[in-house]
Amino acid sequence: MVAQLSRHLAVLEVRVADDGDPDLGVPLADALRIAPGWIDTYRDLTIAQSGTAPPGMPGAFVLQYLIDPLASVIATAAAVTPFVLAAEAGLWSIGLDPTYLYPVAVQVRPGDHRRVDDPAERLAQAREGYVATAGRIATELPTPTRMSSRQRLGMVEDMWRIALAKVAGDPPPDRRSCCLIYSLPGCVPCAGCPRLR
Template identity: 75%
Template structure:
């Protein structure tokens, strides 16, 4: 798919009728997330010696939302299409060892052709945020995750996706991935701790 050329680290696939979902269906994200968070926690401990409370859940939420944010924002920015963000059409393929997204698959839906760039970006953003907010709000986490973190992550990933497409540095975030709490790691670009 042409969109994959703009998303260097994420393969974009359009599913044919009968194609299975990739590893994680967004419509089942809330059901799958607890196991994914636990497995990601164990993987982080094996790699870094610790997994700070809240960090595995923050990464899983980011991994759920970033592929759809990146794909929808890129399509809206580089084409005339505002992709339908309905969770039922999206699934994410994960790296088999490190569990981060490597592919996103979408099924046929009611995508909108909009020539006006500002209108297209607003329609795309509204659709993405509706799906992302639902996932972020309902995501079960083993430790408390504030609404600022959840909803901030949804908005942050949209802004980060637009910045990548424009070749701009990451914007200041409202949410935190907590990577700074791992041994030897520093806050990432845009971290709210750097304000």
């Protein structure tokens, strides 16, 4: 199954952890503790690259980086295999690019992963598990600037819809949340940005 996922997730390596394997760089169970330092480091990296880091942008990127890999792997598994992957945070960790701090790998541990033969039911169960975990992370994520519930929970929904669009080969859907990349010098709103509507 991992080989099937890797074919569909070209920019994200998927690993299955064996007993005793360490977590990758960011265990989702520790996301809320790790995120403030990651946001600060990402802000400093953005300033070094672009000369500025507009308020809210580092927090938006870190939130997206926390939940996008979870959405991508769970949605892809539900779409291309007969399995619903368990979404409990303790089963997941994310490996980051050492320079630019974006996700490059996802590791999942054995858990209550289950076979569901009905495709509609499989997607519904997969989404339910993902939303429970990603929604908690999004709602409780400590950020240095205010982040609205629309932005937080919109990001949860957006990452799921984007993951399904990718696996189907569809264009990016319209987003409810904004990554704020347009606020960097020389950047424009990304595909699906709510500012374009």
